[in-house]
Amino acid sequence: MKIFRILQISIRALSRNKMRSFLTILGIIIGVAAVIAMVSVGEGAKKGIQERFAAMGTNLLFVQPGSRQFRGVQTGAGGYVTLKPEDAIAIEQYCDAVAAVSPSISTRAQVVYANKNWNTQIQGTGEKFPQVRKWNVAEGTYFDETHVAAAAKVCVLGSLVKQNLFEDEDPIGKTIRINKIPFKVIGVLESKGEQGGFFNRDDMIAAPYTTVMKRLRGVDYISSIDVEAISADMTNEAQRQIEELMRERHRIAPGADDDFQVRNMTDVAESAAQSSQIMTILLGSIAGISLIVGGIGIMNIMLVSVTERIREIGIRLAVGAREKDILLQFLIEAIVLSVGGGLIGIIIGIGVSRLMKYVPTFEGISTVVTPGSILLAFLFSASVGIFFGYYPARKASRLDPIEALRYE
Amino acid sequence: MNEKIIVLENIVRIYKIGEVEVQALRGISYSIERSEFLAIMGPSGSGKTTLMSILGLLDRPTSGRYFLEGEDVSSLSKDQMAAIRNKKIGFVFQNFNLLSRTTALENVELPLLYSNINSKESKERALAALVKVGLKGWEYHRTNQLSGGQMQRVAIARALVNEPSIILADEPTGNLDSKNGAEIMDIFTRLNREQKITLVMVTHDPVIASYARRRLYLKDGQIIREEINGKADSQASVQGG
Numbered sequence: 001m002k003i004f005r006i007l008q009i010s011i012r013a014l015s016r017n018k019m020r021s022f023l024t025i026l027g028i029i030i031g032v033a034a035v036i037a038m039v040s041v042g043e044g045a046k047k048g049i050q051e052r053f054a055a056m057g058t059n060l061l062f063v064q065p066g067s068r069q070f071r072g073v074q075t076g077a078g079g080y081v082t083l084k085p086e087d088a089i090a091i092e093q094y095c096d097a098v099a100a101v102s103p104s105i106s107t108r109a110q111v112v113y114a115n116k117n118w119n120t121q122i123q124g125t126g127e128k129f130p131q132v133r134k135w136n137v138a139e140g141t142y143f144d145e146t147h148v149a150a151a152a153k154v155c156v157l158g159s160l161v162k163q164n165l166f167e168d169e170d171p172i173g174k175t176i177r178i179n180k181i182p183f184k185v186i187g188v189l190e191s192k193g194e195q196g197g198f199f200n201r202d203d204m205i206a207a208p209y210t211t212v213m214k215r216l217r218g219v220d221y222i223s224s225i226d227v228e229a230i231s232a233d234m235t236n237e238a239q240r241q242i243e244e245l246m247r248e249r250h251r252i253a254p255g256a257d258d259d260f261q262v263r264n265m266t267d268v269a270e271s272a273a274q275s276s277q278i279m280t281i282l283l284g285s286i287a288g289i290s291l292i293v294g295g296i297g298i299m300n301i302m303l304v305s306v307t308e309r310i311r312e313i314g315i316r317l318a319v320g321a322r323e324k325d326i327l328l329q330f331l332i333e334a335i336v337l338s339v340g341g342g343l344i345g346i347i348i349g350i351g352v353s354r355l356m357k358y359v360p361t362f363e364g365i366s367t368v369v370t371p372g373s374i375l376l377a378f379l380f381s382a383s384v385g386i387f388f389g390y391y392p393a394r395k396a397s398r399l400d401p402i403e404a405l406r407y408e
Numbered sequence: 409m410n411e412k413i414i415v416l417e418n419i420v421r422i423y424k425i426g427e428v429e430v431q432a433l434r435g436i437s438y439s440i441e442r443s444e445f446l447a448i449m450g451p452s453g454s455g456k457t458t459l460m461s462i463l464g465l466l467d468r469p470t471s472g473r474y475f476l477e478g479e480d481v482s483s484l485s486k487d488q489m490a491a492i493r494n495k496k497i498g499f500v501f502q503n504f505n506l507l508s509r510t511t512a513l514e515n516v517e518l519p520l521l522y523s524n525i526n527s528k529e530s531k532e533r534a535l536a537a538l539v540k541v542g543l544k545g546w547e548y549h550r551t552n553q554l555s556g557g558q559m560q561r562v563a564i565a566r567a568l569v570n571e572p573s574i575i576l577a578d579e580p581t582g583n584l585d586s587k588n589g590a591e592i593m594d595i596f597t598r599l600n601r602e603q604k605i606t607l608v609m610v611t612h613d614p615v616i617a618s619y620a621r622r623r624l625y626l627k628d629g630q631i632i633r634e635e636i637n638g639k640a641d642s643q644a645s646v647q648g649g
Binding site: 005009012016311312314315316317318319320321322323324325401402405 | 461464466467486487490491493494495499501505506507508509510518519521522523527566570
């Protein structure tokens, strides 16, 4: 008995119950569409993150506090506050492969202007932040060395914050309150535009790092140092110089572990992409659960179908169908259902991920449908069919022909 | 002497219903010749349906031996039994047992689906079988659009299509009125006379049984009597064990 003929029989059997077949595959359609749409959101976020880091430039390095042993207890990376503003100054001064540095420390705060308020990230930076991060001001000016030295209460707004607090009003020269402390707005950063993922880079306020340390956080350390190497080719040399200098400054014995780490852009982009990968997997698995539920729907309907068609099975057995033939017939019916549902689900999933950006709630979320996710959803739906179709099919094939023929 | 197509040797069939053992057949020994038209008669519970199931390889005897065309088929595997049902046996049932909402042609093609025959030849043979039972022009009607007599003729065409050694009919006229019943019996008689097809029919209707050349009477799982062409006959050779 040829597969093609069995396929014909299966499709004919399914088309006799069109409504029921449709409802059965609906579960698979929704499951597959959900997997594809959700994974496309995750992939979109990942792509957005990668693009964002690529836009920052490849000659950017970060110095961060590292792991450190304290009386035999190892802290995690970044678990200890070892970076001081003086480290940043020293790096700029002594490392000749370094073009510029910007110390970094941030906090979240409630920001108030007139009757509006907004919760955002306050990013403490050095005066060379625009150069190091390749991010210039659109209006006004960035703060300078004197502001930093004086821990001046000045700030530069991200474009989203400006939009939220000032709308069309000109913010330059106005005073906003960050945690009730008045800050003078001296500039607005250019918009980085909608980025993929769930982060909006324009939702921040830049202020001198000294101000954030002393006035907002009340600490004497910084959380990281952004370093610009003189060229992309010199990033490795800059990294070596920084490590040498830092080991010396922090008096780390030869062979002992560093209490800091220097990472270049590629490392950071990779780890960020990794975290968005986890999100993709998470979203995909939640959607995958609906596929399994859809599979149980198929199993349920196939069991009903086997019971309903006991007489038919009896007839087929009487005219010479072997167990294998009956098994295959019902298994293929289940697979036709799940694969058919899978194909429709793929089309709907792609459609949903394309249309998602037109839904106000998801504005700014970019989606990327990868061939991998399509293949995964398709194979998964097919195996759902085989897995949940096998039991009813086996039940059908094991029927006794005499009893099946007598079944009313 | 004609070739013996079926030889039964002391066939016993015991059903176990819970703790109770029911002896449906208590040692049947009999032989059926090629081109025979045999009717098996008996009251309900006499074991005639059980005998039919065993003859049709839908069931296996508890003990005893069954030779079909010289081959011992009493202890084959399920798949081997299916293959023999497919090639050597045609079934006609009281309730027709056609696939619902399926065309006459597709029903007749069903046995060929399970043998190695390509779809073109399969269709040709099915069409020819439908002509033999007088259903030319009804090939593409669905079974629910056919009358009882027509449905039974589709069933006969299905039994014929794989050119079986023997056709087994279980109360073939039981669900039909006397006119349609007579038509079905005419088809059987014609197939038996003209095409030399071996026919074994179970019935409790003496009128229907009178079409057969031989009649076998069962009671309590044993053969009690045999008639040939209306004459009572109780030879020793026929005697059940």
